[in-house]
Every structure is written in C-alpha cells, then in structure tokens.
Amino acid sequence: MTVKQLQEEILNLKNQNDVIILAHYYQPIEIQEIADYVGDSLGLSRTAKEKASTEYIIFAGVDFMAETASIINQDKHVLIPNYESCCPMAAFLTPEMVREFKREYPGLPVVVYVNSTAAVKAESDICCTSANAVKIVENISQEFNVEAVLFGPDANLADYAEQFSNIETIKMPDKGHCYVHSQITVDDIKTVREKYPKAKLLVHPECIRIVRELADYVGSTARMYNYAKESSPEVNEFIIGTEIGLLERMAQDFPDKNFYLAKNKLVCYNMKKHNLELIRYLLENLNDKAFEVKVPSEIAKRAIKPIEKMLNFS
C-alpha cells in the first residue's frame, strides 16, 4: 500500500469517528499531512483546549504533549500512537527535585517548560513554552515581586528567558537540555553560512547561547514558520536550526523558498516513533486503553492550574 492510499484510509476512518488528530511540527511529514491541526506546543495546547470538541483526540507528539491535552480535556480520550514517544529533556527534572529547589529558594516562583512531566507541572506556579517564556518570566516575577525565578528543565531556554527579561533564572537542573537543539555548534553555523551566504539563519531558543547569538532570528517553531511565511519575496533562503520536521513542512508550504538544515541529522528520534500504520490502528481501535494517556486526577487537578495560568497570560 502506498503512503497516499494509507493516508486516504486514515482520513476515511477519521471521518467515520468522533476524532481529531493533532500533530507537532516535528512529526514525519506524512503524519502532518493527515492532521487536523499542526503546531508547536503552545498552539497545540490552545487547540486541544479551544477546538477539540470530539470525544477522541489522537495526539502525534511526545508524551508530555499528550499529557497536557489530557489534563485540559479530562472528559475526552487522548490517545498516543506510540506510547514510547517520550521527551528526554522532560526526564531531566523530577517532582522531588522541584520540591528540593523550592526548599532551597523559598518564595521564588517555579516556572516549568511544558516539556516536563505532569507531576513536575503539578509542583509549579506556571508553565511556559518556547514562544512565551520571556513574557511568562516577566509576568510571574512581577506577580511575586521578585528578581529571580526557578526554571526547568531546559537550561538553554532558561538562559534565553533570563537574557531578554533581565530576571535571573535559577536552572533546575543546570544541565537540562534538548539533544536535538543543543548539538548545533558555532562550527556548524560557520560551515552552513559559508555554503548559503544569503540565507537567513533561524534558530530555536533551546539552542546554546553562542549559537543563538549568531542567528538572524530566534523563535519557537511556529514563529520560525511565520517568519519565513511573512518574509518579502526577495528573502527566499533560510537556514533552519531546529528539527527537520519543521523544515519539511515549510518546504511544502512555501515552494518558492529554499530551506537548509543548520546541520545534518537534526532529528528528534523520539518524535519519529509514530507512523501512519499506528494511527490507522488507533482509528480502528479507539477504545484500546493501552494507548490512552490519562493523568491521575490528583496530579491533573494540580497541574491544570499552571497550564491555565500560562494560557491566560499568553
């Protein structure tokens, strides 16, 4: 069976069932093509909250994203095509570690990146994404009337938020990172810039600071997408410093522009654990509990507050 035929089968099954498919920009392009909504963490959180009126949500993303969708849609069934799709960055921070940091720094608000487990979110005051981290740090520090916040698990995003908010971010832990973004080096940028001297360099805030400082634009996946979309016609070459899925999406949506990866193999293997066959299986077995993501209600009740606070702030 060809990819096209499989996609058609999936779309037919989807139309016969009360289901919506959400996919992150880092998903394989053939999954993005059959999704009802494609976006970054913030966009998908909003969509899950505001637009998912169906009984079932199939979430093609990593586990914390499906958990977030489940927390804000307690009455719905959130299904993940492959439950081994986890984010290694989220594993850098445990709820015990957050409690320890809170004991060490009493009175400071806890900001956690949405790339964290539900149990960690439950320990926080507010969540953030790469799109709103600076604004969230500014707002929460004002609310608590402090000059520093606790921030985890990504030390690079924490550094980025500190750089542009002028509020100190105490990293929980100081080495939390994304293996995809943090592998981009200054030498990689020099090499790719030499090859494509006219291209604009767009990188993600999860990159290390010295790489961010070489970029023409630093932003979340959705913002990079919009940057390329809104660029004038003469700006038609872009070097992309994030996961390859976004590049594939942009290349498809903007055929008149050229996109190059900042380095080879910018692949999140955890995101790529889903495939069309697994999605078809789910559509044929919507009540298979093995694929349902359900956060224990005691944790969900506490985790929903920082998520909603973020959505209200941004």
Ligand code: SF4
């Ligand atoms: S790209 Fe990085 S932060 Fe995103 S899911 Fe993969 S490992 Fe986690």
